Amino acid sequence: MKAVHFGAGNIGRGFIGLLLSQAGYEVTFVDVNEAFVTQLKERGEYPVTLASDGQETVIVKNVTALSSVTHADEVAAAIAGADLVTTAVGVSILKHIAGVLADGISRRVAVSSAPLHVIACENAIGGSAQLKELVYVKLDEAARAKAESSVAFPNAAVDRIVPLQQHEDILKVVVEPFYEWVVDASQMIPGYTPVEGVHYVDNLEPYIERKLFTVNTGHCSAAYLGFLQGYETIQQAMEDEALTAKVREVLEETGAVLIQKHGFDEAEHSKYIDKILERFRNPALTDEVSRVGRSPLRKLSPSDRLVSPATQAYDRGLSYTALTRSMAGALLFKAGDDPEAVELQAVIAELGAEAALTKYTGLAADHPIHQAAMEQYAKLS
Ligand SMILES: NC(=O)c1ccc[n+]([C@@H]2O[C@H](COP(=O)([O-])OP(=O)(O)OC[C@H]3O[C@@H](n4cnc5c(N)ncnc54)[C@H](O)[C@@H]3O)[C@@H](O)[C@H]2O)c1
Ligand SMILES: O=P(O)(O)OC[C@@H](O)[C@@H](O)[C@H](O)[C@H](O)CO
The missing domain is CATH 1.10.1040.10 (N-(1-d-carboxylethyl)-l-norvaline Dehydrogenase; domain 2)
Incomplete structure (x- = not known):
């Protein structure tokens, strides 16, 4: 299973990437920060430490990265072949990723009707719905019609405190042990495969x-x-x-x-x-x-x-x-x-x-x- 995650920052590496990798996804991070992209690509893994008495460190494996600045075409291709797209870039940045996301969705729906879920993991009410709107205005009519049946944008709530990171290893991230990721199941495509660790609910509000x-x-x-x-x-x-x-x-x-x-x-x-x-x-x-x-x-x-x-x-x-x-x-x-x-x-x-x-x-x-x-x-x- 393949996931494309926009935003290799604190919550992206410290929560979403970690959970998706542990659930068996190959995760491709997309970021504008070249240092994150280069390191993730070269190493294919990074450490996450739990801020608790034991200070347990988990190595997140099966990851790579692409730059949305220099490799937009590859990002769109990765989206076309993914099962899941997630974001943690900041709600005000969603407009900047909508173009490449629309490109990836257009390429995908042209050749496949396999389901794709796009989940914005931002601190906002209706984050995925906002992203959907930004993406849909960039799709042509045919792509939009196909996307209606095979691409879903379920809203979500994500909770884990991940402070700013300052370590010698720029990929390392220290997170609190607690986490919660709740997704609106009523907005998922029926028959979806649940991601282990995600809590699906019928009413997200x-x-x-x-x-x-x-x-x-x-x-x-x-x-x-x-x-x-x-x-x-x-x-x-x-x-x-x-x-x-x-x-x-x-x-x-x-x-x-x-x-x-x-x-x-x-x-x-x-x-x-x-x-x-x-x-x-x-x-x-x-x-x-x-x-x-x-x-x-x-x-x-x-x-x-x-x-x-x-x-x-x-x-x-x-x-x-x-x-x-x-x-x-x-x-x-x-x-x-x-x-x-x-x-x-x-x-x-x-x-x-x-x-x-x-x-x-x-x-x-x-x-x-x-x-x-x-x-x-x-x-x-
Ligand atoms: N840190 C937390 O505790 C936490 C917890 C829950 C939710 N959130 C939410 O997650 C989102 C991200 O927060 P964060 O703390 O991880 O911020 P962050 O600044 O650490 O991470 C954001 C990442 O997005 C990248 N980015 C910016 N523009 C981009 C673009 N056009 N394309 C691809 N990547 C781009 C940045 O380079 C950065 O790596 C916010 O919406 C925040 O509210 C944060
Ligand atoms: O990310 P913001 O700017 O919306 O809010 C800052 C923090 O409150 C937030 O990042 C929390 O740490 C997080 O939402 C905990 O789940």
Whole structure:
């Protein structure tokens, strides 16, 4: 079985590539980073170390790589012959891989009706659906018609904390032991062969919302509040009890929405929150605030981890104050090496925080969530 995986970065090597290789796939990574591509191609393997007491290292075998910059034709050929395509490039990069993916799908459907699944493993609601849209506009009518029956884009939720890596071996990756990969089975082609280690569910929404609005909402809250306190890592921030209490408050707000909306058991969800906070604290990891807070514009967007649960809380008459504190934290995330943070600060300097918040969240200035976020902004500033 053959898989093509876009993005040989942290989660790509540390989770998706590892799991697919262990499930028996030959994995071809596709990346723009020539150093990753050269090394993966030359060595055909790389090490993954679990950040736990034993520090167990697994060697991921049966891998190779192609550059999407210099070998686009070979990438399309690999897609044409693959059983599975996965991505972990960042949701804003999906538009850059859509062209070569469309080329590969066109070549494939011209000669074969064998099923192909394309799964975006990004932190977003409907990541694969977004990718499908980007790809479909590049297919001609005939290819699109054939793709409708043999190519599926099931949405997914992926969870494993993989920090930035700095090792002598550039392929080495240290990951937390926990992982979860949930795929929407209702969007798979019937008769599909399950990938060992993937959890297939008929309704993804509760899973993706629980993950994004707990792990990622809590994570960015720790990052933004931690940044304001001068902490460099999530682990340092989570040692601060007052800060952790604020992160928990946020998760209680998102939890109330999730419990009401999806019927989660309250006690079970409370344990889930405890476990997430414990994962953030993992002393065997060093996870930088700059990574976890990265791309504040994406994180402030309407369907992402802050605004979506806040609007859902508002619609249900539930509390959203702690969430607005995290939004205000995002407005104050002045990370000079993050292009989105730089853009956000420039827009705030030009138009003011109130207008910037409206521009990126879509919330009108007189919306109660917007007003609450501005109050928090004034306090945090
Ligand atoms: N790191 C985590 O803990 C984690 C966990 C779950 C989900 N995610 C999600 O996975 C995605 C990737 O995150 P990451 O932390 O691995 O980031 P990363 O920066 O480590 O990896 C992204 C990789 O994509 C490559 N890339 C960029 N443009 C490309 C292109 N046009 N074609 C092919 N490759 C390209 C980059 O060179 C890089 O190697 C994001 O959507 C993130 O939200 C990350
Ligand atoms: O990748 P982002 O920028 O969407 O979010 C940063 C972290 O919260 C994220 O990468 C987590 O580590 C991951 O989602 C855990 O599963």
